[in-house]
Amino acid sequence: MTLIVTGGAGFIGANFIFYILERYPEDRVVCLDKLTYAGNLATLAPVMELPNFRFVQADICDREAVDRLLEEERPGAVVNFAAESHVDRSIDGPEVFLRTNVLGTAVLMDACRTHGLVRFHQVSTDEVYGDLPLDRPDLLFTEQTPLRASSPYSASKASADLLALAYHRTYGLPVTISRCSNNYGPYQFREKLIPLMISNALHDRPLPVYGSGLNVRDWLYVEDHCRAIDLILRRGRPGEVYNVGGHNEMRNIDIVKLICRELGKPESLITCVEDRKGHDLRYAIDPSKIWQQLGWKSETIFENGMRKTIQWYLDNKSWWARSNS
Template sequence: MKLIITGGAGFIGSNFVFHMLKAHPDFRVICLDKLTYAGNLSTLAPVMALPNFRFVKADICDRQAVYQLFEEEHPDVVVNFAAESHVDRSIENPAIFLETNIMGTAVLMDACRKYGIQRYHQVSTDEVYGDLPLDRPDLFFTETTPIHTSSPYSSSKASADLLVLAYHRTYGLPVTISRCSNNYGPYHFPEKLIPLMIINALHDKPLPVYGDGLNVRDW
């Protein structure tokens, strides 16, 4: 089994790389990552020398590079973790989120159509569902909850999800989508809430509180 894991030098992607190599030592795992500010190649140091692991620095929006990798490896499964994922950054500069999260997804699925795969898996986010009121703890998101995005980031991820479903319906591409809630753990980038709070608290710095579109720094 050959897997291409995009965004595998990032927080969640790298943990998935480690899991797959440990749980399936007979698999070949190819990590494709652009190495933006959120990607760290040193994270993958423990597996870089493994004979069944390969790292490729490339952008999922680079059609030529993606097609070349598929031509060389002919993967069975593609798992797409690659994404711009910070809400504040998406408000400041939506364009890069639209390019990476939507057009990059399209390039990957076109490559899957061209070379054939057993499955394409899109790693999405629960943020496509929007917000839940704090005074209604009985409410939950489900797979049938309507999409109700609230930022360029969540809108770009929802757009990618709809594109994935369209490729399945139009071309018969075998796809799955997961929309996980907030993750935390090893290699978490320090701009995210939990590591940011911990680091700021350790250095006696203000703790940012987000809500209703405001960022209050008076804690």
């Protein structure tokens, strides 16, 4: 089948493209990406010359460009990774988050609707559920947890999820949604916690940690996420939401200490900075639905995934050194 992958020049989208092209060499993958500051065409260099890969630079909000691509490619499915994805940027300037994450998703789905109800997968986030208290380890996000987004980023993703479910109910568009926890792995842009800490530590720069670093995230290796999306796309039930997470809760401060240990850097580099506005305390996913219905579970042990990730950043300095952010 032909897959249109939006946002494929970003972190998870690129890993997904590599995953699909390696696993299904008979599939065709078309990447549609606007190449914002977070998109990097160099990431896609390993697949750029493949006969079953095509890159198109376009904005998901551009209906004409999206229609043209659907007409040309007649895809079996569209997988939407394209988004503004950084919470801090959404606090500084929410508008572009609403435009891309809400309007852009609507444009894609409406084009899928008018081109013969093309299968659509929305890549969402556990952040749509808001946060959980630090002192209630028994509480986890299930697919029934009410949406209670905290930041303009998570509110824009929650809005897109609601719209996707409405497109399923109203028009019968075959939509699925995955809500995944925090990802880590190769090709993540340097503004995010793990690559930022690796690159700062390598330069002996301060390691800025929000508040006292006690906020908890549920970390998943990016390849495990790609495998989950692939399964949902091929075997998931339209109209359904699937939570994706690996039961791997870590405090931010412990991640930063682990990076210091792995790189042989002193913890004295860690600098606590003023907390993020509205900072979510804890995310934790209950992945039992995707395990019971599709047989997915996380395979990468955190310490191994982190070692692979750190090694990747050590081996690919030219990839991340291009930006100072």
